[in-house]
Amino acid sequence: MKVYPTNQIRNLACIGHGHSGKTQLISSLLHLAGATQRWGKVDEGTTTTDYEEDSIARKITLNTALAHCEWREHKINFIDTPGFSAFVPHARPALRVSDCALVVVDGVSGVEVGTEKTWAYANEFITPRVMVINKLDKERANYGAALDSARRTFSRAIVPFTLPIGQEANFRGVVDIVHMKAYEFDENGKAREIDIPATGRDVVDKERERLIEIIAESDDALMEKYFESGTLPEEDIIPNISKAIAASRLCPVFAVSAATLVGLSALLDGIVDYAPAPDAHEAERGKASLETDAEEVTRGYHPEEPFSAYVFRTVADPFAGRINVMKVISGHVKSDATVQNTTRGAQERLGALHSMQGKQLDKIDEANAGDIIACVKLRETQTGDTLSDKAAPIVYHPIEYPEAAISFSIEPKSRQDEEKISTALHKILEEDPSLRFARDAQTKEFLLSGSGQLHVETVVEKLKNRYHVEVALHPPKVPYKETITARAEVQGRHKKQTGGRGQFGDCKVVFEPLGRGEGFVFEDKIFGGSVPQQFRPAIEKGIIEAASHGALAGYPLVDFKVTLVDGSYHNVDSDEHSFRAAGRKAFRNAVEKVKPTILEPIMHVEVVAPVECSGDIMGDLNSRRGRMEGMETSGKNQVVKARVPMSEMLDYQSKLNSITAARGSYHMEFSHYDPVPGQIAQKIVEQSRAEGRIRAEEED
């Protein structure tokens, strides 16, 4: 394959609402540019970027995938991203490495929640944008309405560069308002120049006027010219378009149909002519090392700079093994180069370099700054890492993933499954850093957390299809705890005479409540030798043992202090075992007096949803025993913050979806433990009894 200079590379992350046609669009563009042998279709499961089994089966994109084509000597790298809400966070790493976002809007529905969400992601990375309005061949498609919805939602700097000729099934061509030319397309997507149709000429003129105005606004000298003559000559317009796009002052829009190929060659021309090349970027900032006080260093997108690359994606390929996908930010790299992974302090030999076409790896010998490449079987490299010239180290700041929103307990179906589960999940987590997997120390459950129920469900499917591991999903168990609320002094006496040597241990202890999170404290305040020193730790052990099984519902008892004040012993019969038993007995005697209570985990919850849903969201959180903590406006959305018991949040996703028509999202994390109100505590005790969690009085 050819080696492309930096300014002949375009990197575009394709973003937008689910089902707007991103994957189909990329597939159709590749076909038109002759990059693929046959025209891949979403509906036939044959696109380049939706290649995974579960993606094909569900007809949605589940994670980012790469594709590329050549158009007029330029290499265009496309990063396909998911639009479906549970997977949409994957668009962020794609935007981190793209020099321009290709925002796909459905020509029938206009701007939707996913468009807004991904647009906001692009703002996070200050990514310049090009928009396409797709599906214009469809019934009820309306270019003007979709364009208006984009302008209303985002900005007036959204300007159509092509306007459609013909509507719905009759959509057959476009007018290019920059060059003032019109084209019709045949069934292979080939353009033929025609005259600009007379109908709609007023719209053409009005939009061109708007474009000239925006270009003029970017520069004082141009503004002056524009004021004097009322327009700008072509040689002032065209060179300034890319600058305005790169500065996010202009977002051009293209009218297309990915299904009929109409308008696509004009889009490819637009990408080559106007979308910013990697070197339009400012230099990238990083640190010279991982030390907290390391100096800031920068790298420009230039082949002459020292090599550096940022790894934004890892693919676990069943055949090739682990594939790391990275953007070369600076310098130039050849196959078999040895570089430094500055994030992990490890050397890596790159082996062969590849350009990815969906799942297919095409070998390349070298790559320049700005290109996106893939390496196979690196030893330690993971998503988020920086690879760098060892002599000129730089570490880029990795993207942070939002906290997982929802957790499920996963239960292996057989012993064999249990053995295989960690290795399989390890590989899945490498591919998807937005997942979390952990074992809850208290409930002993395996917890799998993700950004939504569907997200976690696809992991379960992947475990089954790819790794042949079967698991069942359950809502997680709530890790209740118990504590005491009153002080009490009690005795624990253990005495047993069973022929031969007996057992004797006796202690007097004081139980006192402690503050939340203070755990367990044991203090020895015995005066003199009523209990010999060597037996005292046994008393503490006995109490800890008994406390781990709780006093009410079998949950571990925490946040209390025990003071050992007195006791007695027997010269022959006393031993460690007897004093442990005495400690357990003291705990059991204390139970009635110390007024035990159940504690429940309280979550810090943040819900983001359209302002008009705030009332319903708050009402619902109140009914879940939530305590409101505040509200903030963020664009058209409201962020509602609250603390809510975990037990009330297990089914929240579906409720939030129904309140907001799937336009809301939330995440939660553990905040603290609080006592459970009496009535609910009673239910928990009953539940524990039914589950056999409460242990019968044990025999010593």
Ligand SMILES: Nc1nc2c(ncn2[C@@H]2O[C@H](COP(=O)(O)OP(=O)(O)OP(=O)(O)O)[C@@H](O)[C@H]2O)c(=O)[nH]1
């Ligand atoms: N009629 C028509 N259908 C289209 C067009 N583009 C895409 N589609 C159809 O729209 C559906 C969704 O297309 P995708 O390409 O999978 O959409 P997407 O944006 O990648 O969806 P996600 O990956 O879930 O975010 C498929 O059934 C496509 O065949 C188009 O231009 N015209």
Ligand SMILES: [Mg+2]
């Ligand atoms: Mg897709």
